[in-house]
Amino acid sequence: MRTSKITALTAAVLFSVSLTACGSDDSTTSSDQPAAAPTMTSEAPMASAAPAMENFGSGCAAVPSDPSNKGSFQAMAQVPVATAASGNPLLSTLVSAVKQAGLVDSLNSADGITVFAPTNDAFKKIPAADLKKVLADKKMLTDILTYHVVPGKLTPADLSGAHKTLEGKDVSVMGSGEDFKVAGTASVICGNVQTANANVYIIDSVLMPKS
Amino acid sequence: MRNLLRDAAAGVLAAGLGIAVAELFAAATRPDAAPLIAVGGAIIDATPTAVKEFAVRELGSYDKPVLLASVGLVLALFAAVLGILGRRRRFLVAAGAVVLGAAGATAALTRPTASAFSPVPALLAATIAGATLWWLLRAADPLAGRVGGGADKTGNRRAFLRGAVLVAGAAVLTEAGAQLVTRTVRRVSTKLALPAPASPAKPASALAITPSADFYRVDTALTVPRIDPDTWELRVHGMVGTELRLSLDDLLRRPLIERDITLNCVSNEVGGPYIGTARWLGVPLAPLLHEAGLRPEADQIVARSVEGMTIGTPVATALDGRDTMLAVAMNGEPLRPEHGFPVRMLTPGLYGYAGACKWVTELELTTFAEFDAYWVKRGWARPGTVRTASRIDKPRPFARPAAGKVTVAGVAWAQRRGIAKVEVSVDGGAWRAAELLPVPSIDTWVQWRWTWNATAGPHSLAVRATDGTGQVQTEARATPFPSGATGRHTITVTVE
Numbered sequence: 240m241r242t243s244k245i246t247a248l249t250a251a252v253l254f255s256v257s258l259t260a261c262g263s264d265d266s267t268t269s270s271d272q273p274a275a276a277p278t279m280t281s282e283a284p285m286a287s288a289a290p291a292m293e294n295f296g297s298g299c300a301a302v303p304s305d306p307s308n309k310g311s312f313q314a315m316a317q318v319p320v321a322t323a324a325s326g327n328p329l330l331s332t333l334v335s336a337v338k339q340a341g342l343v344d345s346l347n348s349a350d351g352i353t354v355f356a357p358t359n360d361a362f363k364k365i366p367a368a369d370l371k372k373v374l375a376d377k378k379m380l381t382d383i384l385t386y387h388v389v390p391g392k393l394t395p396a397d398l399s400g401a402h403k404t405l406e407g408k409d410v411s412v413m414g415s416g417e418d419f420k421v422a423g424t425a426s427v428i429c430g431n432v433q434t435a436n437a438n439v440y441i442i443d444s445v446l447m448p449k450s
Numbered sequence: 451m452r453n454l455l456r457d458a459a460a461g462v463l464a465a466g467l468g469i470a471v472a473e474l475f476a477a478a479t480r481p482d483a484a485p486l487i488a489v490g491g492a493i494i495d496a497t498p499t500a501v502k503e504f505a506v507r508e509l510g511s512y513d514k515p516v517l518l519a520s521v522g523l524v525l526a527l528f529a530a531v532l533g534i535l536g537r538r539r540r541f542l543v544a545a546g547a548v549v550l551g552a553a554g555a556t557a558a559l560t561r562p563t564a565s566a567f568s569p570v571p572a573l574l575a576a577t578i579a580g581a582t583l584w585w586l587l588r589a590a591d592p593l594a595g596r597v598g599g600g601a602d603k604t605g606n607r608r609a610f611l612r613g614a615v616l617v618a619g620a621a622v623l624t625e626a627g628a629q630l631v632t633r634t635v636r637r638v639s640t641k642l643a644l645p646a647p648a649s650p651a652k653p654a655s656a657l658a659i660t661p662s663a664d665f666y667r668v669d670t671a672l673t674v675p676r677i678d679p680d681t682w683e684l685r686v687h688g689m690v691g692t693e694l695r696l697s698l699d700d701l702l703r704r705p706l707i708e709r710d711i712t713l714n715c716v717s718n719e720v721g722g723p724y725i726g727t728a729r730w731l732g733v734p735l736a737p738l739l740h741e742a743g744l745r746p747e748a749d750q751i752v753a754r755s756v757e758g759m760t761i762g763t764p765v766a767t768a769l770d771g772r773d774t775m776l777a778v779a780m781n782g783e784p785l786r787p788e789h790g791f792p793v794r795m796l797t798p799g800l801y802g803y804a805g806a807c808k809w810v811t812e813l814e815l816t817t818f819a820e821f822d823a824y825w826v827k828r829g830w831a832r833p834g835t836v837r838t839a840s841r842i843d844k845p846r847p848f849a850r851p852a853a854g855k856v857t858v859a860g861v862a863w864a865q866r867r868g869i870a871k872v873e874v875s876v877d878g879g880a881w882r883a884a885e886l887l888p889v890p891s892i893d894t895w896v897q898w899r900w901t902w903n904a905t906a907g908p909h910s911l912a913v914r915a916t917d918g919t920g921q922v923q924t925e926a927r928a929t930p931f932p933s934g935a936t937g938r939h940t941i942t943v944t945v946e
Contacts, residue, residue, distance in 0.1 A: 319719060319722070322719060340942075341940055344847070344937075344940045344941055345847035345942045348846075348847050348939075349846070350846060378908065381942065385942075405848045405944075
């Protein structure tokens, strides 16, 4: 009983301290949104407010922890999604595929999206000859990559269900909490990674749109 | 366990009260000397360039609250531990307060705008926090009880709770006071009577003006400086014959120019949002420099803001006829606090980090050999000339327009060189010239549009601009660091 009172008091003071930290910015928040800023939606302040705390999954351990590293959660939260991915060594195959398909600017300047990002190991599961063929076929490559992108920033709470991808077909996500399977095959190994304009879920298999 | 929590709470409450009092004191005197702000500022300055590249340059807004909250959290943890340890060893309370006070005072003193007064709020916070913690722990101490040995633990718990509520209440009230003072000061400070321009802007009805509220903000200021226009002063000094000191009234009595000028941030990615165009009112800089008796060996103007930012601008860009100015208004109203109230510098053709110092209070004439400004010290290039660039705003990336006529539109910019041509290419095919809307000068962005006979299927759209010198925007990709991003904005859409 007393403990909870003390906790409440502590919380009250801590809250007043945090008001000190953020409160004076109230009137400038709206002007902090850059002009014609399609990539910085109103969720952005929330999204990057506590990036490190919201990630989940065993794969997150492989993400660099030094905030000055381009691939760290803190650094990725500051830049648009393609730039963020290019700083992360786990995603270098994906990044070269995105470049190959000419999707860098589209992803960077999209208005708020969710990206399922296969790791380098995920790409290694594809036979080398097939991967080479896909990389050489821009149409097929674009279809596969855009099948990994869903409009809107999906939080872990919104993740389960069927989502229409930018490729056009639906992708289904099953699971809850910190345990999700995408399209029945790919596991989310590090979820809810924040970038300036996208929520990223790192997965362990490449998704293939059913033809 | 219960005692541990109680002692930790005592520590946190005491620190909270100390900080709140310091906030109130600082708000009424020097906001940048508030302990959390001073420590946060010191952390930003100590942050290595590698982090700046990915975080500080993007300091629109969000990482600052996070940083300040983190500083507050560390302080709360320290205070909690101090409360626990201090119960048995009371001298630790004093020692902890001294450590905190010294840390806060040091941070405040290392701020670029530090004065002898700067450490006062931190020392005040430490003293009050220390005394409060001492008092709270004493109230909770069973041995400090009343006559007869003081075995009445409940009484002491009650005494502690009473004390705790008192401290918490005082902290919250004081903090509310600090916020009130902060807001009042800000409201007063943005009033300014604007004289009519001696040289008005050209009519430009077709030009897209960015509303001030939507104009991008990238800077390193943890708190938006609040400057009293009545006491603001501009000092022009260094390599000059006569040092000038001008009040805001002195400045406003000079002939003002009004111009539409596009300003952009070097950290903007290809296709990114950190660019805007506003109608600025200001005092041209060249006559001011001549009046001060600018010496010929000076090649750099170092503009200093009230919070110690330094921006280095070539003297040549103030004297070559462009509208380099000390701006006092934006889009018909005094500058908003976050955009530099009361006065900011503006240099058409240079990125903001090289020519657009906000909250400016000092212009020092010096040389590039003599002094490296803030961002140059951190590896960013000089002189910071704007790169030719263009952006597709319509359709949006991944849009699904219907087949047939689709309007492709956007902006292109190359301030000081102007835009001669904008072309669009579909799927890497031939470049097609877009229609350009009229502009008042070469210092603004140009809106362009092109009608596309879109056929069903996925397509990529790319844009390139040609500047007034005939130079075509490069295709080579470069990151924003160190001298601005290059590459042609290319987006993918699916026509249905």
